[in-house]
Amino acid sequence: MEFQEYLEERGKAENTIQTYLGHVRGYILWYEESYGQEMLQLYHVNILDYRSYLENIKRLKYNSIDAKLSALSSYNEFLIENGIQEEQVITAKDRLKFQQMIASPADIEKQEVDEFLQEVLVETGKRNYAIATLLAYAGLRVSESVNILLTDIDFQARELRVIGKGNKQRIVFINDKIIHAVRDYLKERKSQSEYLFVSRKGGKLHRSSVNRFFRQCSDRITPHKLRHFFCSHALKCGYSIPEVANQAGHSSERTTLLYTNTSRREMKEKANRL
Structure with a gap:
Protein backbone atom coordinates (compact mmCIF):
# COMPACT_ATOMS: atom_id res chain seq x y z
CA MET A 1 0.00 0.00 0.00
CA ARG A 95 -11.62 16.62 15.61
CA LEU A 96 -13.70 15.93 18.71
CA LYS A 97 -12.51 17.61 21.87
CA PHE A 98 -12.36 15.10 24.69
CA GLN A 99 -11.76 15.60 28.35
CA GLN A 100 -8.34 14.58 29.58
CA MET A 101 -8.30 11.86 32.18
CA ILE A 102 -8.84 13.20 35.68
CA ALA A 103 -7.18 10.17 37.23
CA SER A 104 -3.63 9.07 36.55
CA PRO A 105 -3.40 6.24 33.97
CA ALA A 106 -1.38 4.26 36.52
CA ASP A 107 -3.58 1.91 38.54
CA ILE A 108 -1.10 -0.56 40.06
CA GLU A 109 1.07 -0.04 43.13
CA LYS A 110 4.71 -0.91 43.73
CA GLN A 111 4.01 -3.95 45.91
CA GLU A 112 1.75 -5.42 43.24
CA VAL A 113 4.44 -4.81 40.61
CA ASP A 114 7.19 -6.43 42.68
CA GLU A 115 4.96 -9.45 43.43
CA PHE A 116 4.31 -9.78 39.69
CA LEU A 117 8.04 -9.58 38.89
CA GLN A 118 8.74 -12.37 41.39
CA GLU A 119 5.99 -14.47 39.81
CA VAL A 120 7.61 -13.94 36.39
CA LEU A 121 11.02 -14.99 37.76
CA VAL A 122 9.76 -18.13 39.48
CA GLU A 123 7.37 -19.27 36.75
CA THR A 124 9.12 -18.23 33.52
CA GLY A 125 12.80 -17.59 34.23
CA LYS A 126 15.54 -14.98 34.23
CA ARG A 127 15.12 -13.64 30.69
CA ASN A 128 11.49 -12.71 31.20
CA TYR A 129 12.23 -11.33 34.64
CA ALA A 130 14.87 -9.03 33.13
CA ILE A 131 12.42 -7.83 30.46
CA ALA A 132 9.62 -7.17 32.94
CA THR A 133 12.02 -5.35 35.28
CA LEU A 134 13.12 -3.12 32.40
CA LEU A 135 9.53 -2.24 31.58
CA ALA A 136 8.68 -1.51 35.20
CA TYR A 137 11.78 0.42 36.25
CA ALA A 138 12.93 2.03 32.99
CA GLY A 139 9.56 2.74 31.39
CA LEU A 140 10.34 1.04 28.09
CA ARG A 141 7.80 -0.01 25.49
CA VAL A 142 7.73 -3.72 24.54
CA SER A 143 8.92 -2.90 21.01
CA GLU A 144 11.87 -0.99 22.47
CA SER A 145 12.86 -3.80 24.82
CA VAL A 146 12.98 -6.52 22.15
CA ASN A 147 15.10 -4.29 19.89
CA ILE A 148 17.86 -3.67 22.46
CA LEU A 149 21.29 -4.74 21.21
CA LEU A 150 24.01 -6.14 23.46
CA THR A 151 26.06 -3.05 22.67
CA ASP A 152 23.26 -0.71 23.77
CA ILE A 153 23.66 -1.40 27.48
CA ASP A 154 26.53 0.08 29.52
CA PHE A 155 26.56 -1.40 33.02
CA GLN A 156 29.38 0.79 34.27
CA ALA A 157 27.75 4.04 33.13
CA ARG A 158 24.30 2.66 34.10
CA GLU A 159 22.93 3.75 30.74
CA LEU A 160 20.84 2.14 28.03
CA ARG A 161 20.53 3.36 24.46
CA VAL A 162 16.94 3.01 23.26
CA ILE A 163 15.49 3.48 19.78
CA GLY A 164 11.90 4.67 20.25
CA LYS A 165 9.02 5.80 18.09
CA GLY A 166 10.02 7.34 14.80
CA ASN A 167 13.52 5.87 15.21
CA LYS A 168 14.29 8.54 17.80
CA GLN A 169 17.22 7.66 20.02
CA ARG A 170 17.37 8.39 23.73
CA ILE A 171 19.55 7.45 26.68
CA VAL A 172 17.73 5.80 29.58
CA PHE A 173 19.32 5.57 33.01
CA ILE A 174 18.98 2.20 34.71
CA ASN A 175 18.94 1.24 38.38
CA ASP A 176 20.38 -1.65 40.37
CA LYS A 177 17.26 -3.79 39.91
CA ILE A 178 17.67 -3.69 36.15
CA ILE A 179 21.44 -4.21 36.22
CA HIS A 180 21.19 -7.22 38.53
CA ALA A 181 18.34 -8.75 36.52
CA VAL A 182 20.06 -8.36 33.14
CA ARG A 183 23.45 -9.55 34.38
CA ASP A 184 21.85 -12.62 35.94
CA TYR A 185 20.13 -13.38 32.63
CA LEU A 186 23.33 -12.93 30.63
CA LYS A 187 25.05 -15.64 32.69
CA GLU A 188 22.74 -18.24 31.17
CA ARG A 189 22.24 -16.65 27.73
CA LYS A 190 23.64 -18.84 24.95
CA SER A 191 23.38 -17.16 21.58
CA GLN A 192 25.49 -15.36 18.98
CA SER A 193 22.66 -12.92 18.28
CA GLU A 194 23.37 -9.18 18.44
CA TYR A 195 20.10 -8.71 20.33
CA LEU A 196 20.08 -8.69 24.12
CA PHE A 197 16.92 -10.74 24.52
CA VAL A 198 16.78 -13.90 22.43
CA SER A 199 14.26 -16.67 21.84
CA ARG A 200 14.77 -20.29 22.81
CA LYS A 201 16.18 -20.88 19.31
CA GLY A 202 18.71 -18.09 19.82
CA GLY A 203 17.16 -15.54 17.47
CA LYS A 204 15.58 -12.17 18.14
CA LEU A 205 12.71 -12.32 20.63
CA HIS A 206 9.28 -11.34 19.28
CA ARG A 207 6.97 -9.01 21.19
CA SER A 208 4.25 -11.69 21.15
CA SER A 209 6.46 -13.81 23.43
CA VAL A 210 6.54 -10.96 25.94
CA ASN A 211 2.78 -10.56 25.86
CA ARG A 212 2.43 -14.31 26.30
CA PHE A 213 4.38 -14.56 29.55
CA PHE A 214 2.56 -11.51 30.91
CA ARG A 215 -0.77 -13.27 30.33
CA GLN A 216 0.65 -16.39 31.93
CA CYS A 217 1.63 -14.57 35.13
CA SER A 218 -1.19 -12.06 35.54
CA ASP A 219 -4.71 -11.38 34.34
CA ARG A 220 -4.34 -7.74 35.36
CA ILE A 221 -0.81 -6.45 34.70
CA THR A 222 0.18 -5.76 31.09
CA PRO A 223 3.40 -4.36 29.60
CA HIS A 224 1.71 -1.00 29.07
CA LYS A 225 0.50 -0.91 32.67
CA LEU A 226 4.10 -1.33 33.82
CA ARG A 227 5.01 1.68 31.67
CA HIS A 228 2.22 3.65 33.38
CA PHE A 229 3.55 2.48 36.74
CA PHE A 230 7.06 3.66 35.93
CA CYS A 231 5.93 7.17 34.99
CA SER A 232 3.80 7.56 38.10
CA HIS A 233 6.33 5.98 40.46
CA ALA A 234 9.23 8.03 39.06
CA LEU A 235 7.36 11.27 39.69
CA LYS A 236 6.59 10.18 43.26
CA CYS A 237 10.30 9.41 43.78
CA GLY A 238 11.35 12.93 42.81
CA TYR A 239 11.86 12.85 39.04
CA SER A 240 10.87 16.06 37.28
CA ILE A 241 8.31 16.03 34.46
CA PRO A 242 11.01 16.61 31.78
CA GLU A 243 13.11 13.79 33.25
CA VAL A 244 10.22 11.32 33.11
CA ALA A 245 9.32 12.48 29.60
CA ASN A 246 12.90 11.78 28.49
CA GLN A 247 13.11 8.39 30.21
CA ALA A 248 9.77 7.22 28.79
CA GLY A 249 10.29 8.77 25.36
CA HIS A 250 7.14 10.90 25.48
CA SER A 251 6.89 13.17 22.45
CA SER A 252 5.19 15.82 24.60
CA GLU A 253 5.44 16.66 28.29
CA ARG A 254 1.64 16.97 28.27
CA THR A 255 1.53 13.17 28.20
CA THR A 256 3.73 13.02 31.28
CA LEU A 257 1.54 15.55 33.09
CA LEU A 258 -1.28 12.99 33.19
CA TYR A 259 0.70 11.05 35.78
CA THR A 260 0.63 13.99 38.19
CA ASN A 261 -3.13 13.54 38.51
CA THR A 262 -4.76 11.91 41.52
CA SER A 263 -4.74 8.11 41.45
CA ARG A 264 -7.96 6.15 41.02
CA ARG A 265 -7.51 4.65 44.48
CA GLU A 266 -7.29 8.10 46.04
CA MET A 267 -10.36 9.26 44.15
CA LYS A 268 -12.34 6.25 45.38
CA GLU A 269 -11.24 6.93 48.95
CA LYS A 270 -12.41 10.52 48.63
CA ALA A 271 -15.74 9.33 47.20
CA ASN A 272 -16.32 7.24 50.31
CA ARG A 273 -15.89 10.34 52.47
CA LEU A 274 -18.84 12.08 50.87
Whole structure:
Protein backbone atom coordinates (compact mmCIF):
# COMPACT_ATOMS: atom_id res chain seq x y z
CA MET A 1 0.00 0.00 0.00
CA GLU A 2 1.46 3.35 -1.09
CA PHE A 3 0.11 5.02 2.04
CA GLN A 4 2.29 2.70 4.11
CA GLU A 5 5.39 3.79 2.20
CA TYR A 6 4.33 7.42 2.70
CA LEU A 7 4.20 6.92 6.49
CA GLU A 8 7.50 5.03 6.55
CA GLU A 9 9.22 7.87 4.70
CA ARG A 10 8.02 10.23 7.42
CA GLY A 11 9.60 8.14 10.14
CA LYS A 12 6.40 6.83 11.70
CA ALA A 13 6.84 3.90 14.09
CA GLU A 14 5.74 0.48 12.87
CA ASN A 15 2.91 0.26 15.41
CA THR A 16 1.65 3.71 14.38
CA ILE A 17 1.77 2.73 10.71
CA GLN A 18 -0.25 -0.43 11.28
CA THR A 19 -2.76 1.49 13.42
CA TYR A 20 -3.19 4.18 10.74
CA LEU A 21 -3.60 1.55 8.02
CA GLY A 22 -6.28 -0.18 10.09
CA HIS A 23 -8.16 3.08 10.67
CA VAL A 24 -8.08 3.95 6.96
CA ARG A 25 -9.26 0.47 5.97
CA GLY A 26 -12.09 0.82 8.50
CA TYR A 27 -13.19 4.09 6.94
CA ILE A 28 -13.02 2.68 3.39
CA LEU A 29 -15.14 -0.30 4.43
CA TRP A 30 -17.71 2.00 6.07
CA TYR A 31 -17.77 4.24 2.98
CA GLU A 32 -18.30 1.40 0.54
CA GLU A 33 -20.99 -0.21 2.69
CA SER A 34 -22.73 3.13 3.19
CA TYR A 35 -22.62 4.46 -0.37
CA GLY A 36 -22.25 1.33 -2.50
CA GLN A 37 -19.28 2.63 -4.47
CA GLU A 38 -15.50 2.60 -4.41
CA MET A 39 -13.88 5.35 -2.35
CA LEU A 40 -11.59 7.42 -4.57
CA GLN A 41 -11.10 10.49 -2.40
CA LEU A 42 -12.26 12.07 0.85
CA TYR A 43 -15.20 14.44 1.20
CA HIS A 44 -15.80 16.67 4.20
CA VAL A 45 -19.48 15.80 4.54
CA ASN A 46 -18.65 12.07 4.55
CA ILE A 47 -16.07 12.58 7.28
CA LEU A 48 -18.71 14.31 9.43
CA ASP A 49 -21.14 11.43 8.81
CA TYR A 50 -18.44 8.92 9.75
CA ARG A 51 -17.65 10.84 12.93
CA SER A 52 -21.35 10.80 13.85
CA TYR A 53 -21.49 7.05 13.13
CA LEU A 54 -18.52 6.37 15.42
CA GLU A 55 -19.94 8.55 18.18
CA ASN A 56 -23.63 7.60 18.10
CA ILE A 57 -23.77 4.09 16.59
CA LYS A 58 -20.46 2.54 17.59
CA ARG A 59 -20.45 4.54 20.86
CA LEU A 60 -16.68 4.95 20.79
CA LYS A 61 -14.89 7.17 23.26
CA TYR A 62 -13.79 10.58 22.03
CA ASN A 63 -10.09 9.73 22.15
CA SER A 64 -10.71 6.64 19.97
CA ILE A 65 -12.63 8.72 17.44
CA ASP A 66 -9.93 11.37 17.45
CA ALA A 67 -7.29 8.72 16.72
CA LYS A 68 -9.26 7.54 13.66
CA LEU A 69 -9.70 11.09 12.39
CA SER A 70 -5.99 11.71 12.89
CA ALA A 71 -5.20 8.73 10.66
CA LEU A 72 -7.65 9.97 8.02
CA SER A 73 -6.06 13.42 8.18
CA SER A 74 -2.69 11.86 7.34
CA TYR A 75 -4.35 9.89 4.54
CA ASN A 76 -5.85 13.15 3.25
CA GLU A 77 -2.34 14.67 3.12
CA PHE A 78 -1.11 11.58 1.27
CA LEU A 79 -3.89 11.91 -1.34
CA ILE A 80 -3.03 15.58 -1.89
CA GLU A 81 0.69 14.89 -2.25
CA ASN A 82 -0.04 12.21 -4.86
CA GLY A 83 -2.40 14.44 -6.87
CA ILE A 84 -5.49 12.35 -6.11
CA GLN A 85 -7.35 15.28 -4.57
CA GLU A 86 -6.68 18.96 -4.05
CA GLU A 87 -8.10 20.02 -0.70
CA GLN A 88 -7.56 19.11 2.93
CA VAL A 89 -11.09 18.15 3.99
CA ILE A 90 -10.31 17.23 7.62
CA THR A 91 -9.61 20.23 9.84
CA ALA A 92 -8.87 20.74 13.52
CA LYS A 93 -12.52 21.78 13.97
CA ASP A 94 -13.62 18.32 12.88
CA ARG A 95 -11.62 16.62 15.61
CA LEU A 96 -13.70 15.93 18.71
CA LYS A 97 -12.51 17.61 21.87
CA PHE A 98 -12.36 15.10 24.69
CA GLN A 99 -11.76 15.60 28.35
CA GLN A 100 -8.34 14.58 29.58
CA MET A 101 -8.30 11.86 32.18
CA ILE A 102 -8.84 13.20 35.68
CA ALA A 103 -7.18 10.17 37.23
CA SER A 104 -3.63 9.07 36.55
CA PRO A 105 -3.40 6.24 33.97
CA ALA A 106 -1.38 4.26 36.52
CA ASP A 107 -3.58 1.91 38.54
CA ILE A 108 -1.10 -0.56 40.06
CA GLU A 109 1.07 -0.04 43.13
CA LYS A 110 4.71 -0.91 43.73
CA GLN A 111 4.01 -3.95 45.91
CA GLU A 112 1.75 -5.42 43.24
CA VAL A 113 4.44 -4.81 40.61
CA ASP A 114 7.19 -6.43 42.68
CA GLU A 115 4.96 -9.45 43.43
CA PHE A 116 4.31 -9.78 39.69
CA LEU A 117 8.04 -9.58 38.89
CA GLN A 118 8.74 -12.37 41.39
CA GLU A 119 5.99 -14.47 39.81
CA VAL A 120 7.61 -13.94 36.39
CA LEU A 121 11.02 -14.99 37.76
CA VAL A 122 9.76 -18.13 39.48
CA GLU A 123 7.37 -19.27 36.75
CA THR A 124 9.12 -18.23 33.52
CA GLY A 125 12.80 -17.59 34.23
CA LYS A 126 15.54 -14.98 34.23
CA ARG A 127 15.12 -13.64 30.69
CA ASN A 128 11.49 -12.71 31.20
CA TYR A 129 12.23 -11.33 34.64
CA ALA A 130 14.87 -9.03 33.13
CA ILE A 131 12.42 -7.83 30.46
CA ALA A 132 9.62 -7.17 32.94
CA THR A 133 12.02 -5.35 35.28
CA LEU A 134 13.12 -3.12 32.40
CA LEU A 135 9.53 -2.24 31.58
CA ALA A 136 8.68 -1.51 35.20
CA TYR A 137 11.78 0.42 36.25
CA ALA A 138 12.93 2.03 32.99
CA GLY A 139 9.56 2.74 31.39
CA LEU A 140 10.34 1.04 28.09
CA ARG A 141 7.80 -0.01 25.49
CA VAL A 142 7.73 -3.72 24.54
CA SER A 143 8.92 -2.90 21.01
CA GLU A 144 11.87 -0.99 22.47
CA SER A 145 12.86 -3.80 24.82
CA VAL A 146 12.98 -6.52 22.15
CA ASN A 147 15.10 -4.29 19.89
CA ILE A 148 17.86 -3.67 22.46
CA LEU A 149 21.29 -4.74 21.21
CA LEU A 150 24.01 -6.14 23.46
CA THR A 151 26.06 -3.05 22.67
CA ASP A 152 23.26 -0.71 23.77
CA ILE A 153 23.66 -1.40 27.48
CA ASP A 154 26.53 0.08 29.52
CA PHE A 155 26.56 -1.40 33.02
CA GLN A 156 29.38 0.79 34.27
CA ALA A 157 27.75 4.04 33.13
CA ARG A 158 24.30 2.66 34.10
CA GLU A 159 22.93 3.75 30.74
CA LEU A 160 20.84 2.14 28.03
CA ARG A 161 20.53 3.36 24.46
CA VAL A 162 16.94 3.01 23.26
CA ILE A 163 15.49 3.48 19.78
CA GLY A 164 11.90 4.67 20.25
CA LYS A 165 9.02 5.80 18.09
CA GLY A 166 10.02 7.34 14.80
CA ASN A 167 13.52 5.87 15.21
CA LYS A 168 14.29 8.54 17.80
CA GLN A 169 17.22 7.66 20.02
CA ARG A 170 17.37 8.39 23.73
CA ILE A 171 19.55 7.45 26.68
CA VAL A 172 17.73 5.80 29.58
CA PHE A 173 19.32 5.57 33.01
CA ILE A 174 18.98 2.20 34.71
CA ASN A 175 18.94 1.24 38.38
CA ASP A 176 20.38 -1.65 40.37
CA LYS A 177 17.26 -3.79 39.91
CA ILE A 178 17.67 -3.69 36.15
CA ILE A 179 21.44 -4.21 36.22
CA HIS A 180 21.19 -7.22 38.53
CA ALA A 181 18.34 -8.75 36.52
CA VAL A 182 20.06 -8.36 33.14
CA ARG A 183 23.45 -9.55 34.38
CA ASP A 184 21.85 -12.62 35.94
CA TYR A 185 20.13 -13.38 32.63
CA LEU A 186 23.33 -12.93 30.63
CA LYS A 187 25.05 -15.64 32.69
CA GLU A 188 22.74 -18.24 31.17
CA ARG A 189 22.24 -16.65 27.73
CA LYS A 190 23.64 -18.84 24.95
CA SER A 191 23.38 -17.16 21.58
CA GLN A 192 25.49 -15.36 18.98
CA SER A 193 22.66 -12.92 18.28
CA GLU A 194 23.37 -9.18 18.44
CA TYR A 195 20.10 -8.71 20.33
CA LEU A 196 20.08 -8.69 24.12
CA PHE A 197 16.92 -10.74 24.52
CA VAL A 198 16.78 -13.90 22.43
CA SER A 199 14.26 -16.67 21.84
CA ARG A 200 14.77 -20.29 22.81
CA LYS A 201 16.18 -20.88 19.31
CA GLY A 202 18.71 -18.09 19.82
CA GLY A 203 17.16 -15.54 17.47
CA LYS A 204 15.58 -12.17 18.14
CA LEU A 205 12.71 -12.32 20.63
CA HIS A 206 9.28 -11.34 19.28
CA ARG A 207 6.97 -9.01 21.19
CA SER A 208 4.25 -11.69 21.15
CA SER A 209 6.46 -13.81 23.43
CA VAL A 210 6.54 -10.96 25.94
CA ASN A 211 2.78 -10.56 25.86
CA ARG A 212 2.43 -14.31 26.30
CA PHE A 213 4.38 -14.56 29.55
CA PHE A 214 2.56 -11.51 30.91
CA ARG A 215 -0.77 -13.27 30.33
CA GLN A 216 0.65 -16.39 31.93
CA CYS A 217 1.63 -14.57 35.13
CA SER A 218 -1.19 -12.06 35.54
CA ASP A 219 -4.71 -11.38 34.34
CA ARG A 220 -4.34 -7.74 35.36
CA ILE A 221 -0.81 -6.45 34.70
CA THR A 222 0.18 -5.76 31.09
CA PRO A 223 3.40 -4.36 29.60
CA HIS A 224 1.71 -1.00 29.07
CA LYS A 225 0.50 -0.91 32.67
CA LEU A 226 4.10 -1.33 33.82
CA ARG A 227 5.01 1.68 31.67
CA HIS A 228 2.22 3.65 33.38
CA PHE A 229 3.55 2.48 36.74
CA PHE A 230 7.06 3.66 35.93
CA CYS A 231 5.93 7.17 34.99
CA SER A 232 3.80 7.56 38.10
CA HIS A 233 6.33 5.98 40.46
CA ALA A 234 9.23 8.03 39.06
CA LEU A 235 7.36 11.27 39.69
CA LYS A 236 6.59 10.18 43.26
CA CYS A 237 10.30 9.41 43.78
CA GLY A 238 11.35 12.93 42.81
CA TYR A 239 11.86 12.85 39.04
CA SER A 240 10.87 16.06 37.28
CA ILE A 241 8.31 16.03 34.46
CA PRO A 242 11.01 16.61 31.78
CA GLU A 243 13.11 13.79 33.25
CA VAL A 244 10.22 11.32 33.11
CA ALA A 245 9.32 12.48 29.60
CA ASN A 246 12.90 11.78 28.49
CA GLN A 247 13.11 8.39 30.21
CA ALA A 248 9.77 7.22 28.79
CA GLY A 249 10.29 8.77 25.36
CA HIS A 250 7.14 10.90 25.48
CA SER A 251 6.89 13.17 22.45
CA SER A 252 5.19 15.82 24.60
CA GLU A 253 5.44 16.66 28.29
CA ARG A 254 1.64 16.97 28.27
CA THR A 255 1.53 13.17 28.20
CA THR A 256 3.73 13.02 31.28
CA LEU A 257 1.54 15.55 33.09
CA LEU A 258 -1.28 12.99 33.19
CA TYR A 259 0.70 11.05 35.78
CA THR A 260 0.63 13.99 38.19
CA ASN A 261 -3.13 13.54 38.51
CA THR A 262 -4.76 11.91 41.52
CA SER A 263 -4.74 8.11 41.45
CA ARG A 264 -7.96 6.15 41.02
CA ARG A 265 -7.51 4.65 44.48
CA GLU A 266 -7.29 8.10 46.04
CA MET A 267 -10.36 9.26 44.15
CA LYS A 268 -12.34 6.25 45.38
CA GLU A 269 -11.24 6.93 48.95
CA LYS A 270 -12.41 10.52 48.63
CA ALA A 271 -15.74 9.33 47.20
CA ASN A 272 -16.32 7.24 50.31
CA ARG A 273 -15.89 10.34 52.47
CA LEU A 274 -18.84 12.08 50.87
